[in-house]
Amino acid sequence: xxxxxxxxxSLVVHEGDTVTLNCSYEVTNFxxxxxYKQEKKAPTFLFMLTSSGIEKKxxxxxxxxxxxxxxxxxxxTATQTGDSAIYLCAAAYSGAGxxxxxxxxxxxxxxxx
Amino acid sequence: xxxxxxxxxxxxxxxxxxxxxxxxxxxxxxxxxxxxxQPGQSLTLIATANQGSEATYESGFVIDKFxxxxxxxxxxxxxxxxxxxxxxxxxxxxxxxxxxxxxSTDTQYFGPGTRxxxx
Numbered sequence: 001x002x003x004x005x006x007x008x009x010s011l012v013v014h015e016g017d018t019v020t021l022n023c024s025y026e027v028t029n030f031x032x033x034x035x036y037k038q039e040k041k042a043p044t045f046l047f048m049l050t051s052s053g054i055e056k057k058x059x060x061x062x063x064x065x066x067x068x069x070x071x072x073x074x075x076x077t078a079t080q081t082g083d084s085a086i087y088l089c090a091a092a093y094s095g096a097g098x099x100x101x102x103x104x105x106x107x108x109x110x111x112x113x
Numbered sequence: 114x115x116x117x118x119x120x121x122x123x124x125x126x127x128x129x130x131x132x133x134x135x136x137x138x139x140x141x142x143x144x145x146x147x148x149x150x151q152p153g154q155s156l157t158l159i160a161t162a163n164q165g166s167e168a169t170y171e172s173g174f175v176i177d178k179f180x181x182x183x184x185x186x187x188x189x190x191x192x193x194x195x196x197x198x199x200x201x202x203x204x205x206x207x208x209x210x211x212x213x214x215x216x217s218t219d220t221q222y223f224g225p226g227t228r229x230x231x232x
Contacts (some may be wrong), residue, residue, distance in 0.1 A: 007162065030221045041203050041226030043156070045114070048220050092219035098163075099219055103155040107164060 002027040004091050006104035013019055013079055021074040021107045023089035031092040031099055033065050033072045036085040038106065046074070046087075079111045115140050115208050117224035120177035125230045126214055133192045134227045141186035143209065146221060147179070150203040162189045196231045203228050 008023045023032065027042040032050045036043035047056045048064035049072060056063050060079075065072045076083055086108050116139040126132055136145065147159040159179055160168040168181040182190045193200050204227045210220040 010150075034220065036223075041228060042205065042223045045220055045222060049219060094160075098161060100158060100161070101146075101156075101219070101221060102158075105155045 001081075002091070002102050003095065004089060004102055004104035006087075006107050007109060009105065011106040011110070013109070014025045014080060015079060015111055015113050018075065018077045018081050018112075019079060019109065021073045021076075021087050021089075021105055021109070023074070025070050025089075025104075026090040027073075027091045027093040028100060030067075031094060032047060032092045034092060034101065035072075035074050036088040037088065039084075040089055044089055047094075057089040064086055069094055079109075081111050082110060114210065114224045116140065117206065117208060117222060117225040119204075119206060119227050121227060122140050122225060123230075125232065128231055130196055131192055131194045132196065133190050133228060134204050134206075136189045136191070138187045138208050140211060143186065145189045146207045147181065147189070147191045147210075148205045148207065148223075149175050150205065150226075152201070154188065156205065159191070172184045187220040191223055193229065196229075201229055203230045 004025045034048045035046040047063045052067040060077045063074045079095050086106040088106045090103045092099050092101050118137045120135045120192045126186040145162045148156040149158050158171050159174045160170045162168045162181045162183040163184050164186050165219045180192045205223050
């Protein structure tokens with residue numbers, strides 16, 4: 001059965017800390033790994049990773065994929081209270097004639113002043 | 114990215130009734146997806162809705178319970194039928210990324226979601 005496992009499930013840090021969120025995946029016909037930030041209802045897109053070892057960066061956020069170990073991490077440096085959210089990772093895989101995403105349960109990040 | 118709207122943003126319904134959720138996109142997309150997120154859980158794909166064909170449902174979801182319409186390339190509806198408290202969830206539509214048709218991408222963009230509470 002395809003699965004995506006995220007750790008930790010929740011995390012509380014102080015402003016300015018650096019955090020690393022983990023995502024392991026096991027899917028058939030893997031295509032890419034995606035990260036989303038969910039603050040209220042709608043997940044907002046952060047990164048899509050298709051190649052191993054190539055870091056994607058956006059401001060204080062960065063992410064990298066290891067296709068050999070079936071693993072990805074999301075780093076957030078100098079955390080701010082606005083980073084408090086649930087971070088979801090999803091594995092894209094080829095389905096019947098198209099592609100689908102299977103999501104992990106998310107990591108709930110709380111950044112306290 | 115596409116601008117996606119959903120209506121209603123939230124609703125409280127009585128068991129046994131049905132609710133239709135609308136999803137509108139500001140650009141034409143072939144693939145639209147409907148997800149459910151039960152309290153404390155992650156997103157689960159209900160079905161893929163392609164224009165011009167029947168929706169493709171995932172294991173555990175059936176058309177009689179979650180009928181979907183896709184009348185054109187910018188609009189879709191999901192109906193939650195004969196609701197029970199177990200249907201209380203956030204329902205999300207998403208669309209494929211069509212910002213650059215020259216590049217194949219797996220990115221999906223999500224609508225703002227519909228929070229449904231069934232009493």
